[in-house]
Structures are given as C-alpha cells and as structure tokens.
Amino acid sequence: MGPLLALVPGEPAGIGPELCVRLVQTPRQDCRLVAFADPVVLQAAAQALGLPLNLLDSGASAAAPGDLPLVAVPNAVPSRFGLPDPRNAAAVIGALTRAADGCLAGHFAGMVTGPVHKAVINEGGIAYTGTTELLARHAGCEVVMMLANPIVRVALVTTHLPLRAVPDAITEHVLRHAVNTTMAALRRDFGIASPRLCVLGLNPHAGEDGHLGREELDLIIPVLDALRAQGHILIGPLPADTAFLPGKLAGFDAVLAMYHDQGLPVLKYSGFEQAVNLTLGLPYPRVAVDHGTALALAGKGLADPSSLLAAVRSCAAMAARRGA
Structure with a gap:
C-alpha cells in the first residue's frame, strides 16, 4: 500500500x-x-x-x-x-x-x-x-532547505536573506548544522551509505587565498577540516562558478551553497520542471x-x-x- x-x-x-x-x-x-x-x-x-x-x-x-x-x-x-x-x-x-x-x-x-x-x-x-x-x-x-532534481541536489546554509546579511549569518554553528543535517539526510532519506558533499566558498574563487575575502580561511575551511576529522567526506570549499561543471558534479552527491542565489539558479536551469523543495531535519x-x-x-x-x-x-x- x-x-x-x-x-x-x-x-x-x-x-x-x-x-x-x-x-x-x-x-x-x-x-x-x-x-x-x-x-x-x-x-x-x-x-x-x-x-x-x-x-x-x-x-x-x-x-x-x-x-x-x-x-x-x-x-x-x-x-x-x-x-x-x-x-x-x-x-x-x-x-x-x-x-x-x-x-x-x-x-x-x-x-x-x-x-x-x-x-x-x-x-x-x-x-x-x-x-x-x-x-x-x-x-x-533547526532545518536545512534543499532543492533537488534528477541532475543535482543543492542544500543551503542561508535561505531568504538580503545579500549584505549573508556573511554575518554564516557562523560556525550554522555551517556545522547545515553540513551535519545534509549528510544525515543523504544517508537516511536518499540511501547513500557514504555521501560526498561539495561545499561552496562564499566569495568569488572561494576567496582566492584571502585576496577576495577571508571567510574561507577564517571560518569555512576550519569547520570543514573539523568535520572531516569526524568522518564526513567533504569537498571544498570550491568556487561556485566551476563547481557545477558536469565532470565535477559526478564526484559528489550534493552541493552545499552558502546563499540562495549561489546554487539555485543552476539547479533551476538544469531542470526546473522536475525540481522539488525538501526540508531536511524535520x-x-x-x-x-x-x-x-x-x-x-x-x-x-x-x-x-x-x-x-x-x-x-x-x-x-x-x-x-x-x-x-
């Protein structure tokens, strides 16, 4: 039934x-x-x-x-x-x-x-x-928003915020929660035993070693390293402008974007009619x-x-x- x-x-x-x-x-x-x-x-x-x-x-x-x-x-x-x-x-x-x-x-x-x-x-x-x-x-x-279609899954660290509010909203707790919740959902809800998560950088070129912003060096990389030590398979932080290339997408099971319009335009372009919105963590x-x-x-x-x-x-x- x-x-x-x-x-x-x-x-x-x-x-x-x-x-x-x-x-x-x-x-x-x-x-x-x-x-x-x-x-x-x-x-x-x-x-x-x-x-x-x-x-x-x-x-x-x-x-x-x-x-x-x-x-x-x-x-x-x-x-x-x-x-x-x-x-x-x-x-x-x-x-x-x-x-x-x-x-x-x-x-x-x-x-x-x-x-x-x-x-x-x-x-x-x-x-x-x-x-x-x-x-x-x-x-x-606390929950995480994910949109998915047959081509890509995109989870979001922050959702409906003005762009100027995004950096301050990405704290260690928020980023850890987004990663942990997304990885748990990939295992439980999608049946992926060892999920691979691509994490995007916040800044262009993922900060370019601090020349285009320090959020990657000061926050994102340390958090990802700590979570890798707990057994998570995390790729990144990667520059958002190249992370969605088909050859790279084949190497991971989902993408974690730092803000709404960083990841969702690509998802909607690649298959809007088949896309769905999931609330992870409920x-x-x-x-x-x-x-x-x-x-x-x-x-x-x-x-x-x-x-x-x-x-x-x-x-x-x-x-x-x-x-x-």
Whole structure:
C-alpha cells in the first residue's frame, strides 16, 4: 500500500488545487494520500479541468481514478481562480499546521505541499516568511532547505536573506548544522551509505587565498577540516562558478551553497520542471513543489504537474526508507 502522506494544495486561488486533482487521476502504488483542503475549492478545480473527483472520508482508501481522501479545512470566504483573498490566509496556514500535527503524531509518514502566496498570508495578518520556516518552528527544530532534481541536489546554509546579511549569518554553528543535517539526510532519506558533499566558498574563487575575502580561511575551511576529522567526506570549499561543471558534479552527491542565489539558479536551469523543495531535519519527510502559485494560469488547465508528481515520488521514497 505504501506510506500514508498528507497532501496540502496551498493557495486556493492558485494552481495547487488543480495540480492535486491531476495527481489523483492515476492510482498510486508507492503511497496513499490524504488532502488537507477546502472541498469546494477542489471540486471547482476538478470541474474546471473536466476531470472526476470523488472526495472521501480521511480514513477511506482511494480505489478509482479521482478518489481523494480529505480532511476538510474550509476557507473563510469563497475562492476564485487567480484572485487570492487575505481572509483565507488562516485556512492556508491551518491546513499546513494540521497536516504537520498529523505527521508529528505519527498518523502520516510525510507531507507534500503545494505553492503558497507569502504576500497574501502576511496581508491576512499572519507573519509568514515561508513554509520551511513555519514547519521548523512548529516542530521546534533547526532545518536545512534543499532543492533537488534528477541532475543535482543543492542544500543551503542561508535561505531568504538580503545579500549584505549573508556573511554575518554564516557562523560556525550554522555551517556545522547545515553540513551535519545534509549528510544525515543523504544517508537516511536518499540511501547513500557514504555521501560526498561539495561545499561552496562564499566569495568569488572561494576567496582566492584571502585576496577576495577571508571567510574561507577564517571560518569555512576550519569547520570543514573539523568535520572531516569526524568522518564526513567533504569537498571544498570550491568556487561556485566551476563547481557545477558536469565532470565535477559526478564526484559528489550534493552541493552545499552558502546563499540562495549561489546554487539555485543552476539547479533551476538544469531542470526546473522536475525540481522539488525538501526540508531536511524535520522529524518527518516534507517535500514541496519548486514553483509559485501561478495565479495567471489558475483554472485554465495549463499548469504543469511535473513538480508535484516529483514531490510525491520523492516524499514516498523518503518515507519508505525511514521504514514508515
């Protein structure tokens, strides 16, 4: 039957609901899904696509195309395609936290999430920087963001920060945690017995022996040397402009970038449609799509479901490796 996963479509006015409708048109062998959403929104998405949708009790089993067990999380006001309403922000966050509660309680083996609209959630009076940060606070743990596609995996030391704030944010604790969490996930969630991690430098040319910045000499290299002494296989710090060459990528299992736009443009260029966003360090697997709400496409049947399909496959495989 496969592990039981929580599925959260995200922003009700975006493409998330219709992607979920497309997802359940093909019965799965690798996992079982329970959605946390407004049933009216899902039915509207199915109608717009002209596809069957049979919403079931959350404890029921999907047996036919279009079957989807559901935990109903009603919106405050009706939702319209392409027109997000801040009054529904609480329902969007509520679906995420209720699914996370189920994961922490052991009812679900993992969570798959669709795209949310940060600005609309904040306009609704809820301080929100991202689902990664939300789930970390909810679980009371530190996490690492990783994006992955079939070509490369990129984990991040820092995430959504202004560029001028990045150097001060990279402390010994932060860098050690990022390396240790990424290596643990490569072993546990990806099944790599002896993972090899490439660590990028912060500065151009990885500092060029201190001529272009001292962060590599003063912090990054000492931390990596100490972690190598503990048995980690770490390559670097390498210059970011050459680390992603195919010949070098073949020599490691993931890349640890110092900041968001250092590693993610390469990943998205190499395979955006198949990319997924993983939260490493949670007590359960969480995988998200690597795209936004695409409000202009909502309800038109034009949205590509590839990232959601990849997210479900990835989460199911991670949950299975954890023995769920």
